Amino acid sequence: MPKIRADYSLEEDKVVVQAPAEAVPCTGCHANCCEYHVVPVTAHDIQRIADTLDRPMESFVQLHLSDEADGVHLRDGFFVLALRQREDRCGFLADVEGQKRCSIHAFKPGLCNAYPFKVVPGDQLEYLDGIVCPSPWTLSRRGQQSFRDDIRRSQAELAFHQEIVADWNATHPAGGELAEFAAFMTSAVERARPAASRRPGKPPTAT
């Protein structure tokens, strides 16, 4: 999950390369993390990607069987929503001049923004367990704060997502269709948005 701020963006299906805001190991890395990890997504992640790309949820999300504790109850069992994989790597990973880069950098999921760190007591950044980064990170104070902000936002969105899933599971004891859950999730995200930023249409529909 490359962490190069304001570095790559998708414009009319072309990845645009800009100057990196801060030198980080991703610059010379072949995005090991995006090839190695499957990325679970939250309701906010899904809504941002669906809105920005104007694509339905099912075009970029796939279901992974999970246990009842953190899964969405659908007709065939409990599932976690994750970014769709293509050729065993994230479907949004693009080849740019021989380098592998994120094609949705500006609105990539919260987990990707936080990688490879977590915040531990004392407000310190610590590497996650099982990271696949090839070299250590050296971040400026500002870079560290930026990571902390991203991690906190990602945690808040994850908590919100878990509430949506718990609500859905409690009100759908026999499970439901993915399209129904998508509508349920969209409406929860829309309700939580400040009124001024609500946008009509473009729900992350599923079929």
Ligand code: SF4
């Ligand atoms: S969304 Fe981008 S950063 Fe995240 S795994 Fe996919 S390619 Fe990597």
Ligand code: SF4
């Ligand atoms: S493995 Fe580490 S250095 Fe390489 S792209 Fe991912 S976060 Fe960046």
